[in-house]
Amino acid sequence: MTGRPSRRQLFGVAGAAAVGAAAGGAIVAVDNEAPQQPPVRAISPYGEHQPAIAGPTPEHAELVALNLLPETDKAALGRLMRLWSDDIVALADGRPAPGDSTPELAVANVALTTTVGLGPRVFELTGHKPPGLDDLPVMRHDRLEPAWSGGDLLVMVGADDAVSVVHAVRRLVADAKPFATPLWRQTGFWNSTGADGRPVTGRNLFGQVDGTGNPAVGTPDFDHTVWSSDGPEWFRRGTTLVVRRIRMNLDAWDELTRSEQERAVGRTLSTGAPLTGSAEHDELDLQARDADGRLVIAENSHARLSHHSVNDGRRIFRKGLNYVQDNGPTRESGLIFLSHQADVAGQFLPLLARLDAADALNDWTTTIGSAVFALPPGFQADSWLAHELLS
Amino acid sequence: MTGRPSRRQLFGVAGAAAVGAAAGGAIVAVDNEAPQQPPVRAISPYGEHQPAIAGPTPEHAELVALNLLPETDKAALGRLMRLWSDDIVALADGRPAPGDSTPELAVANVALTTTVGLGPRVFELTGHKPPGLDDLPVMRHDRLEPAWSGGDLLVMVGADDAVSVVHAVRRLVADAKPFATPLWRQTGFWNSTGADGRPVTGRNLFGQVDGTGNPAVGTPDFDHTVWSSDGPEWFRRGTTLVVRRIRMNLDAWDELTRSEQERAVGRTLSTGAPLTGSAEHDELDLQARDADGRLVIAENSHARLSHHSVNDGRRIFRKGLNYVQDNGPTRESGLIFLSHQADVAGQFLPLLARLDAADALNDWTTTIGSAVFALPPGFQADSWLAHELLS
Numbered sequence: 201m202t203g204r205p206s207r208r209q210l211f212g213v214a215g216a217a218a219v220g221a222a223a224g225g226a227i228v229a230v231d232n233e234a235p236q237q238p239p240v241r242a243i244s245p246y247g248e249h250q251p252a253i254a255g256p257t258p259e260h261a262e263l264v265a266l267n268l269l270p271e272t273d274k275a276a277l278g279r280l281m282r283l284w285s286d287d288i289v290a291l292a293d294g295r296p297a298p299g300d301s302t303p304e305l306a307v308a309n310v311a312l313t314t315t316v317g318l319g320p321r322v323f324e325l326t327g328h329k330p331p332g333l334d335d336l337p338v339m340r341h342d343r344l345e346p347a348w349s350g351g352d353l354l355v356m357v358g359a360d361d362a363v364s365v366v367h368a369v370r371r372l373v374a375d376a377k378p379f380a381t382p383l384w385r386q387t388g389f390w391n392s393t394g395a396d397g398r399p400v401t402g403r404n405l406f407g408q409v410d411g412t413g414n415p416a417v418g419t420p421d422f423d424h425t426v427w428s429s430d431g432p433e434w435f436r437r438g439t440t441l442v443v444r445r446i447r448m449n450l451d452a453w454d455e456l457t458r459s460e461q462e463r464a465v466g467r468t469l470s471t472g473a474p475l476t477g478s479a480e481h482d483e484l485d486l487q488a489r490d491a492d493g494r495l496v497i498a499e500n501s502h503a504r505l506s507h508h509s510v511n512d513g514r515r516i517f518r519k520g521l522n523y524v525q526d527n528g529p530t531r532e533s534g535l536i537f538l539s540h541q542a543d544v545a546g547q548f549l550p551l552l553a554r555l556d557a558a559d560a561l562n563d564w565t566t567t568i569g570s571a572v573f574a575l576p577p578g579f580q581a582d583s584w585l586a587h588e589l590l591s
Numbered sequence: 592m593t594g595r596p597s598r599r600q601l602f603g604v605a606g607a608a609a610v611g612a613a614a615g616g617a618i619v620a621v622d623n624e625a626p627q628q629p630p631v632r633a634i635s636p637y638g639e640h641q642p643a644i645a646g647p648t649p650e651h652a653e654l655v656a657l658n659l660l661p662e663t664d665k666a667a668l669g670r671l672m673r674l675w676s677d678d679i680v681a682l683a684d685g686r687p688a689p690g691d692s693t694p695e696l697a698v699a700n701v702a703l704t705t706t707v708g709l710g711p712r713v714f715e716l717t718g719h720k721p722p723g724l725d726d727l728p729v730m731r732h733d734r735l736e737p738a739w740s741g742g743d744l745l746v747m748v749g750a751d752d753a754v755s756v757v758h759a760v761r762r763l764v765a766d767a768k769p770f771a772t773p774l775w776r777q778t779g780f781w782n783s784t785g786a787d788g789r790p791v792t793g794r795n796l797f798g799q800v801d802g803t804g805n806p807a808v809g810t811p812d813f814d815h816t817v818w819s820s821d822g823p824e825w826f827r828r829g830t831t832l833v834v835r836r837i838r839m840n841l842d843a844w845d846e847l848t849r850s851e852q853e854r855a856v857g858r859t860l861s862t863g864a865p866l867t868g869s870a871e872h873d874e875l876d877l878q879a880r881d882a883d884g885r886l887v888i889a890e891n892s893h894a895r896l897s898h899h900s901v902n903d904g905r906r907i908f909r910k911g912l913n914y915v916q917d918n919g920p921t922r923e924s925g926l927i928f929l930s931h932q933a934d935v936a937g938q939f940l941p942l943l944a945r946l947d948a949a950d951a952l953n954d955w956t957t958t959i960g961s962a963v964f965a966l967p968p969g970f971q972a973d974s975w976l977a978h979e980l981l982s
Contacts, residue, residue, distance in 0.1 A: 301845035302798035362780035389753035407693035454692035
């Protein structure tokens with residue numbers, strides 16, 4: 201409408217440029233009048249693992265938890281997984297799923313991914329429960345609301361475009377109707393792109409860089425942390441997901457000085473660097489003391505208590521989505537905390553207990569929802585989700 | 592984290608490319624290793640008009656209506672407008688506004704715009720009310736909820752990035768606290784980029800191309816439709832905004848056949864073309880009849896009833912934002928309908944009355960919120976919003 205192009209309009213140009221760059225830093229002709237190459241922003245729905253897990257946090261995502269209807273048995277759940285697998289392939293490709301009533305809302309090149317999970321109760325039907333996959337015990341600081349907790353199935357859609365997320369979720373929930381009914385829905389957003397267009401870790405609504413401590417994707421540490429390698433056969437190359445809805449008291453947080461905020465986190469707000477370092481990914485020096493002999497990264501700071509070295513080396517791979525929830529004129533803000541690990545009980549629970557006991561951030565955060573899911577491994581073109589469990 | 596770049600990461604490359612292209616279709620070297628030019632996605636906060644009005648629909652937007660506190664007089668309102676003008680300049684620039692408690696959430700290059708409006712009651716304080724600026728009468732099909740209606744002030748923030756919108760709105764609402772208190776908040780999203788990266792009109796959640804009938808930005812027709820040229824002196828180059836929250840019954844709509852849907856709209860769903868044409872922007876043939884002698888664009892179709900030729904040539908410039916509103920496991924979907932016109936009573940009201948009386952879409956849509964605002968003209972670096980009214 202005006203001369204100002206949108207991000208994805210610019211990105212149309214970039215699609216061509218990126219193809220050239222991928223071919224080895226080539227020279228690319230850009231001409232506003234010439235037809236642009238369509239950008240390649242489709243993510244294959246197939247693979248060893250469900251594809252979103254190791255990918256970047258999407259700009260938009262919606263999570264829906266559903267409960268199985270009483271009449272849904274193992275065979276019916278298998279039918280739903282076949283149906284969803286077909287939907288997932290179509291949606292990833294920007295095609296309408298079968299039976300789509302608004303097929304024009306299926307658009308390609310929005311990096312759409314769908315992730316499916318199975319809650320603990322599903323394994324009463326199927327057996328072969330991944331060890332440690334149980335609802336988390338209620339922590340001392342938790343104020344769990346049924347509206348945001350539990351669920352037999354999870355479907356999570358992420359994309360670059362909010363319309364596409366809403367459309368995909370509607371299709372998936374509609375197809376589940378004979379089998380399962382929605383229990384809760386959570387919608388979140390994240391920005392993992394810096395002002396210069398480079399990838400960044402992203403910030404939560406306290407302004408903190410959030411997610412720095414993760415194992416790097418593709419490293420043995422990552423693989424060991426995330427993918428199941430023992431437990432039931434069907435679950436190899438799968439992972440688990442913990443979803444915690446964490447309300448954040450922005451007004452109370454704002455009343456702190458910046459140094460109080462940084463002491464609670466153990467990191468510098470501006471860069472995300474540990475208080476003992478200068479760059480975001482500097483290793484924490486957990487022994488360093490200041491001139492007064494106090495630990496620089498305080499005993500109860502979030503960075504210390506969540507560091508794998510104080511958790512017997514156990515790690516998690518965590519992501520987050522910011523959320524806002526309006527109740528008329530008032531607004532609640534928070535984080536949809538997402539943690540992947542091979543084993544919830546072995547990796548996540550000890551960390552959670554430690555944070556619940558002492559984390560300085562507990563003064564300004566309250567967990568109001570909690571759920572755990574097993575995420576089956578990925579599927580290939582000749583197969584479907586969780587077929588090894590449900591065939 | 593993975594090799595897959597996000598839209599805005601690609602867009603970092605595109606920033607450089609676009610600069611080259613703007614210089615005349617130049618050849619641009621793209622090298623993934625070299626530092627990228629920061630993309631230029633800042634929109635000047637200054638100008639003859641508030642800058643978002645004639646711009647494209649943002650990917651994300653939030654509207655907050657506020658009511659003035661009883662003690663807020665004309666002078667106090669002037670102080671708020673000065674404060675907001677400073678905020679608007681900082682936020683557009685990606686800088687934290689003065690007093691920002693989470694300054695790191697202010698990021699540049701997200702095409703952030705802020706638009707401010709004054710509700711009808713404000714002019715009881717100030718005088719000089721734009722003619723025709725009154726709350727709309729309640730229509731027969733309206734089911735207005737106080738939670739989404741009215742307001743003395745409007746602040747609307749749009750951007751490419753949802754985190755930036757939330758951050759900016761929080762700052763603006765915080766600065767208003769001594770003067771005004773939030774009445775309602777509405778959050779919406781839109782996709783005006785096609786799969787190939789080109790600009791498109793965008794679709795609502797019925798799947799309809801929505802907004803085709805607008806006068807083209809920059810034409811005399813647009814200027815005449817949107818910008819006030821008579822009425823009080825301070826309001827010249829300003830416009831009005833009608834905000835209608837329209838709930839859409841997606842499930843009932845889905846039960847129609849596609850030809851029933853297209854007959855209700857008067858346009859083809861796939862392309863948005865009128866039923867008498869083949870391309871989206873083809874002119875409607877309102878006289879054309881089919882083999883049975885029936886009007887092709889039906890008497891009660893939305894396209895006919897909203898066409899300016901059946902409204903004495905009166906036009907509006909309308910935009911829309913899709914919304915979803917979750918109530919536990921259930922979801923409401925709809926459109927935040929936004930209409931700009933120089934004169935609400937003269938241009939919008941006759942159209943609204945005509946649609947309320949007969950529009951086929953009334954069967955699947957219900958307006959649950961309604962508000963009108965005068966949007967002051969833009970301001971320059973040495974001035975502030977609505978200074979001609981409030982000085």
